[in-house]
Amino acid sequence: MAAELAVITPALNERDNLVPLYQAIRAVLDGIDWELIIVDDDSPDGTAEAAADLARRDPRVRVLRRIGRRGLASACIEGVLSTTAPYFAIIDADMQHDERLLPEMLRRLKTDGLDMVVASRAVPGGSDEGLDGGYRKGVSGLGRRLARMVMGIELSDPMSGFFMMRRDVFDSLVRRLSGIGYKILVDILASADRPLRVVEIPYTFRRRRAGASKFGGRAAVDYLLLLLDKRLGGIVPPRFVLFCLVGGSGVVVHMAVLFAAFRGFDVRFEVAQAIATVVAMTSNFWLNNILTYSDRRLRGSAMLRGLISFYLVCSVGAVTNVGVATLLFQEFGSWILAGLAGTVVGAVWNFALSAFATWRRPGPSA
Numbered sequence: 181m182a183a184e185l186a187v188i189t190p191a192l193n194e195r196d197n198l199v200p201l202y203q204a205i206r207a208v209l210d211g212i213d214w215e216l217i218i219v220d221d222d223s224p225d226g227t228a229e230a231a232a233d234l235a236r237r238d239p240r241v242r243v244l245r246r247i248g249r250r251g252l253a254s255a256c257i258e259g260v261l262s263t264t265a266p267y268f269a270i271i272d273a274d275m276q277h278d279e280r281l282l283p284e285m286l287r288r289l290k291t292d293g294l295d296m297v298v299a300s301r302a303v304p305g306g307s308d309e310g311l312d313g314g315y316r317k318g319v320s321g322l323g324r325r326l327a328r329m330v331m332g333i334e335l336s337d338p339m340s341g342f343f344m345m346r347r348d349v350f351d352s353l354v355r356r357l358s359g360i361g362y363k364i365l366v367d368i369l370a371s372a373d374r375p376l377r378v379v380e381i382p383y384t385f386r387r388r389r390a391g392a393s394k395f396g397g398r399a400a401v402d403y404l405l406l407l408l409d410k411r412l413g414g415i416v417p418p419r420f421v422l423f424c425l426v427g428g429s430g431v432v433v434h435m436a437v438l439f440a441a442f443r444g445f446d447v448r449f450e451v452a453q454a455i456a457t458v459v460a461m462t463s464n465f466w467l468n469n470i471l472t473y474s475d476r477r478l479r480g481s482a483m484l485r486g487l488i489s490f491y492l493v494c495s496v497g498a499v500t501n502v503g504v505a506t507l508l509f510q511e512f513g514s515w516i517l518a519g520l521a522g523t524v525v526g527a528v529w530n531f532a533l534s535a536f537a538t539w540r541r542p543g544p545s546a
Contacts, residue, residue: 361402
């Protein structure tokens, strides 16, 4: 018999949490036709093997192992698309979400004419006591405010990673999802072509049972990229916007180094310009490696190779910039138009070629 409810849990280095999660879900969903889909992003700690062991013992458990791809949102999307259940829930593997709410969430979806039920830490009766310290709570609160301000989302806890939804509603908006980062709920709400019928129910966010939190700078950057993508309507890649912002910071670095070398240390202008160019390109590479391409960050010897390829790409981009600007200036006589056009062409060139040559996404590995 096909499952009525699919519980999707993205997992990265969650080996020690899988059995307790499975046992808890099995206990609370007694009497309901359910399946548990564990989406593992090729965890090095043996998460996939632990999940496969569960699946061998209980056919209601299925494992989706992704090679060469990471990200909670995209893992959730692939997990949902792998099931035919008419209802699905998203729940973390770390036991911080209260699985005891699942039957009530399903009942509300089936009887109240809702599209989605969200477990909220921010409504009366809810709590985020499981977050580590004031910093995490502050960042979470800021993320909620940004979602409401930038996207107009009225939910009290749009950052929640614990919700249940009707599959047909998900199918109606899946092609508009960005799949960026860790906040799939914001992605869904911002991608819907109509206000979804949503109710929030309170829950207490528990402390992690085992393992380490995945929150960090990369998660924050991915969240900002998601908001950018939704706000720009998918027309301009958010990564390109961030790439350009980093490039803008490079202009500041360039001028500061040029001023210091030329005016401060009396270095010949040509030499000072060359030094400033190399320093600015190095700064841009470093910031792009940390921010723009945080999901493909280069480390060790790969960073040195990446830096050299970035120098080459940007050098060709500079030549392209000058060539286009010169051609347009000769044609139209407007130095402003020519300068802007050259800058845009150079930026697009640098972005496209560096994504291919410097931060190419690794392919599947054995």
